[in-house]
Amino acid sequence: MVPIPFADRLEAGHMLADQLSFHRFPNDAVVLALPRGGVPVGFAIAERLHLPLDVVVARKLGVPWQPELAMGAIAGPVRVLDEQLIEELGIDHEEVDAIVRREQAEIKRREEIYRAGKPPLELRGRFAILVDDGIAMGSTMTAAVRFVQSLNPAGVIIAVPIGSRHACLRLAKEVDDLVCLTAPEPFYAVGQWYRDFHPVSDIEVQNLLAESRHLLKVAKDTHDSVCVP
8 A cells, every 4th residue: 555645756756666676677778757747756766776867858738728728748749639629629720739839849948958968868779667746637648658659669668656547547558567656536636645746847857867867877887896806
């Protein structure tokens, strides 16, 4: 039984890492976090499992007059749309395209500041662990999964501390495996399952990515010095 609410995203990430430690990941596996909220969770997993951490910037496409209601999501060139909802609400294609362009600009901005000139990690032939702080509807994670799969990884697993049962069952069909610590019902919002669910800033994301790279380098240097005869 997983104790909820989680104290914060780092605690949730450490608990998720403990569960993931039972999986046998290849040495070149990569943790890919969805910014911003997924990055502290991904950091905790990468630290515990000694894996590199990178980001996949995916963005929800909100209904024009109700931005919190998702009509789809994008990640890279991948676009996932809820065509039935769009038709029911009478949203025309011009409005959808305008929102897509706006979110593509935000993706570009975030990738530039998060990567600080560094290229994304190579995913071809490597195992990818996609991480977020939770899954409610799942459209953003779906876009992220399909984008990562387009880069020809060896396999993709989704890892989240908490999620709605419906979204997790649907997403499990998209990937090789899905690890979710708990899927309580009823499920209203991810934030209700955390005591500390503060908005993660761009600066926090940058700092966690930099610290993860530093910790991995220290661990590698230590390992190499021990292995030298």
